[in-house]
Amino acid sequence: MSDPKDFVAGMDSNARKSPTRVVFVTRRTSAQVKVSDEDQIQTYPEVLFRAVVAVEVLAIALVLVSLLFNAPLEGIADPSHTPNPAKAPWYFLGLQEMLHYFPPVVAGVLVPTLVVIALIVIPYFNINVEAEGLFLKDRNRRLLIFYVASAVVCLFLLFFDVIVALVPTLIVAGLMVLAAQSSSQSSSPFRRYLAAKPLSFWIMTWFLFELAVLTAVGTFFRGPGWSWVLPWRT
Amino acid sequence: MSLAKTITNYFEELRGTRVWRSVFRSGTGSSTLHRALAVQQNVFLHLFSTKVRTRMLSFSATWYLGTLTFGTFLILVSTGIPLMFYYHPSVPQAYADTKDLQFVVSSGSFLRNLHRWSAHAMVFLVFAHMFKVFYRGAYRPPREFNWVIGVILLLITLLLSYTGYLLPWDQLAFWAITVGSNIASAVPVLGNKVHFLMLGGNMVNANALLRFYVLHCMILPLVAMLFVAIHFWRIRKDGGLYAHQSEPRTVAAQSVAAAAKGVQ
Amino acid sequence: MSQEKKSAPPEAGKEFDRRAFFAKLGLGSLSIAAAGTAAFAYQFLSPNVLFEPSPIVNAGKPENYAADSVTLDVNSGIYLVHAQEGFFALSAVCTHLGCLTAWKPELGIIACPCHGSKFNRDGQKIEGPAPKPLPWLQTWVSDEGDLMVDRSITIRPMQFVRV
Numbered sequence: 001m002s003d004p005k006d007f008v009a010g011m012d013s014n015a016r017k018s019p020t021r022v023v024f025v026t027r028r029t030s031a032q033v034k035v036s037d038e039d040q041i042q043t044y045p046e047v048l049f050r051a052v053v054a055v056e057v058l059a060i061a062l063v064l065v066s067l068l069f070n071a072p073l074e075g076i077a078d079p080s081h082t083p084n085p086a087k088a089p090w091y092f093l094g095l096q097e098m099l100h101y102f103p104p105v106v107a108g109v110l111v112p113t114l115v116v117i118a119l120i121v122i123p124y125f126n127i128n129v130e131a132e133g134l135f136l137k138d139r140n141r142r143l144l145i146f147y148v149a150s151a152v153v154c155l156f157l158l159f160f161d162v163i164v165a166l167v168p169t170l171i172v173a174g175l176m177v178l179a180a181q182s183s184s185q186s187s188s189p190f191r192r193y194l195a196a197k198p199l200s201f202w203i204m205t206w207f208l209f210e211l212a213v214l215t216a217v218g219t220f221f222r223g224p225g226w227s228w229v230l231p232w233r234t
Numbered sequence: 235m236s237l238a239k240t241i242t243n244y245f246e247e248l249r250g251t252r253v254w255r256s257v258f259r260s261g262t263g264s265s266t267l268h269r270a271l272a273v274q275q276n277v278f279l280h281l282f283s284t285k286v287r288t289r290m291l292s293f294s295a296t297w298y299l300g301t302l303t304f305g306t307f308l309i310l311v312s313t314g315i316p317l318m319f320y321y322h323p324s325v326p327q328a329y330a331d332t333k334d335l336q337f338v339v340s341s342g343s344f345l346r347n348l349h350r351w352s353a354h355a356m357v358f359l360v361f362a363h364m365f366k367v368f369y370r371g372a373y374r375p376p377r378e379f380n381w382v383i384g385v386i387l388l389l390i391t392l393l394l395s396y397t398g399y400l401l402p403w404d405q406l407a408f409w410a411i412t413v414g415s416n417i418a419s420a421v422p423v424l425g426n427k428v429h430f431l432m433l434g435g436n437m438v439n440a441n442a443l444l445r446f447y448v449l450h451c452m453i454l455p456l457v458a459m460l461f462v463a464i465h466f467w468r469i470r471k472d473g474g475l476y477a478h479q480s481e482p483r484t485v486a487a488q489s490v491a492a493a494a495k496g497v498q
Numbered sequence: 499m500s501q502e503k504k505s506a507p508p509e510a511g512k513e514f515d516r517r518a519f520f521a522k523l524g525l526g527s528l529s530i531a532a533a534g535t536a537a538f539a540y541q542f543l544s545p546n547v548l549f550e551p552s553p554i555v556n557a558g559k560p561e562n563y564a565a566d567s568v569t570l571d572v573n574s575g576i577y578l579v580h581a582q583e584g585f586f587a588l589s590a591v592c593t594h595l596g597c598l599t600a601w602k603p604e605l606g607i608i609a610c611p612c613h614g615s616k617f618n619r620d621g622q623k624i625e626g627p628a629p630k631p632l633p634w635l636q637t638w639v640s641d642e643g644d645l646m647v648d649r650s651i652t653i654r655p656m657q658f659v660r661v
Contacts, residue, residue, distance in 0.1 A: 038287045038288065038289065039287070039288040040285040040286060040287055040288060041285065041286060041287075041288050041291070042266065042269045042270065042273075042284065042285055043273045043279075043282045043283060043284055043285060043286055044269050044270075044272045044273045044279070044284075045269065046286075046291060047282070047286055047290070047291065048273075048279070048282075050291060050298070051298070051301045054298045054301050054302060054305070055301065055302065055304075055305030055308070058302050058305050058306065058355075059305065059309060062306075062309065062348060062351055062352050062355060063348060065347075065351050066344055066347035066348040066350075066351055067344065067347075069347065069351070070336070070343065070347055071336075071346055071347050071349075071350035071351070072406060073332060073333070073336060073402060073404055073406075074404045074405040074406050075404060075405050076326060076329045076403065076404060076405070077325075077326075077329065077403045077404060077405060077407065077408035077438075078405060078408070079408070079437070079438075081405075082409055083405050083406075083409060086409040086410070086412075086413060087410070088410050088413060088414060089395065089396070089399055089410060090354070091357045091358075091361075091392065091395065092396075092410075092414070095417075096413070099417070103420075104416070104417050104420035105420045105421075105422065108417035108418075108420050109417070109420050109421050109422075116385065116389065119364075119385050120381075120382050120385050122368070122373060122381065123373040123374060123375065123377070123378035123381050123382075124378060128373075128374075129374050129375065131371060200368075201369070204365070204368055204369070208365060238522075316539075316542060319542075319543065320545075334547065338546050338547050339542065339545070339546060340538070340541035340542050340544070340546060341538050341541065341542045342542070345542070
């Protein structure tokens with residue numbers, strides 16, 4: 001048996017019926033669910049009816065769209081003729097935009113793999129679990145790391161001329177600088193809000209922002225030959 | 235009104251028969267017991283617990299995004315299967331069949347449109363669900379593994395969308411998949427092998443269509459359902475939906491008050 | 499979601515309360531939706547276009563058929579018979595279980611290889627497990643003078659096409 005410190009001793013409640021028993025419960029072996037004494041409601045009908053209504057509303061919206069708008073269908077597949085531009089489905093357009101700047105190994109394999117790995121490990125890092133404002137503790141050291149990291153990223157993007165990714169990065173970096181200058185005693189509620197945000201928030205927000213901008217650019221601002229077009233001009 | 239009464243009486247009698255009671259064992263009613271049994275004795279519903287914390291009902295907490303994502307999945311399955319009745323996964327028949335579905339088959343264009351728009355909606359909703367879960371902090375222990383299951387479900391959703399994209403066999407489909415599979419060949423060392431296996435050949439042709447069809451209609455939906463089941467089970471085992479300190483404690487107060495008084 | 503108002507108890511037989519009304523309304527809408535879905539589902543599952551060969555067969559010029567001859571066309575599954583009274587066409591598909599029959603000129607009968615059913619030249623059954631005689635098919639002469647047979651239309655026997 002393992003270290004006695006891992007055990008918690010308890011007593012059986014009905015000492016009359018059964019000989020005295022001592023229960024050993026190893027610590028940290030079950031799911032860490034704390035018993036709650038909150039109000040409870042019945043799954044049926046409360047939860048299920050709300051779920052059904054939500055899905056019904058969604059279904060009605062989708063049915064209306066389907067009755068009004070046709071799914072696209074172009075000419076039959078022709079291996080000898082590539083349309084210009086040949087665009088991926090909208091959720092991959094962010095990736096396709098990056099393919100414009102970086103070789104396929106980087107934009108197509110490396111970045112998506114790193115993104116997936118980064119997503120998976122989020123809950124396993126303590127800094128993400130603690131959720132304290134990034135610059136509230138150890139301010140100077142963290143500020144220094146932030147300046148170096150963001151300078152590296154911005155120079156990298158500048159070097160490869162990826163202006164579309166540089167702009168969101170600069171915006172998020174600017175907000176982080178503002179957060180560093182704020183605290184819970186700041187004047188505006190916005191600055192107080194920013195000051196309380198942890199590192200995980202900043203990284204994810206940067207990711208979301210980049211995703212949105214790259215996808216929007218790939219959808220609206222790219223024309224034949226993946227050239228830059230202004231959608232309101234065509 | 236007497237006709238309505240007759241029908242009601244008929245159903246009352248029907249519900250008392252042996253045959254009915256052998257199928258529906260717990261009977262209907264609005265007592266707490268009956269409502270709990272309705273969940274617990276039902277093979278489809280007993281994944282849920284019979285009672286949940288009131289706070290889990292809060293719309294502003296989750297915007298019900300997970301439920302909505304699952305809803306689009308159900309719509310996709312129920313429109314996708316009828317579409318299979320008129321679709322031959324061969325070249326060039328696939329394109330002709332897609333056109334048939336759009337213009338000749340009764341309700342064909344409706345089913346195809348609904349399938350397509352629900353697919354886009356599902357990809358959007360699954361991303362939105364992920365971001366909402368993240369920003370709430372609902373990934374924290376003990377829910378870490380469920381987050382990982384969620385990321386896997388995100389990948390499965392994207393793969394389902396990608397494999398389905400090829401099936402109409404039009405220019406949009408062919409070239410999108412050609413570009414995508416060429417990216418796959420950029421994987422170092424294994425790239426070309428992966429490309430070859432994925433397409434069943436060196437270029438996007440009949441073999442690729444058939445493989446993508448099998449992936450899209452059989453393998454990926456089964457895998458998705460498997461992971462969805464695990465995802466829902468983990469929610470329950472991790473103590474129900476996450477509720478942050480800042481989120482309101484009582485939701486739909488009237489329901490709680492009614493429950494407290496003894497459910498009507 | 500429901501208010502705590504107490505609704506007046508329904509009078510016997512005449513009114514019913516709000517809950518019953520909404521229950522009926524809900525059930526009614528569901529039934530209409532179900533009926534509509536069933537109708538649309540049936541229409542969806544019945545193909546509007548079939549990719550099958552046409553039932554109408556062009557049997558060629560009447561001169562090609564010798565008098566008193568029985569000619570089997572295996573591709574379309576019909577016998578073109580040039581009898582004394584005129585032309586007629588029989589289905590060559592055995593009425594037992596669908597095998598293709600054969601004309602035996604030496605015996606003057608149509609025989610099915612599968613279970614031994616035998617028919618005479620007019621399609622009537624002589625012996626065997628077949629339940630019905632071979633059906634006569636709609637035959638006519640086209641504007642170009644060709645013999646035409648519609649395999650989807652059966653006619654009463656002993657109706658000949660005179661040329």
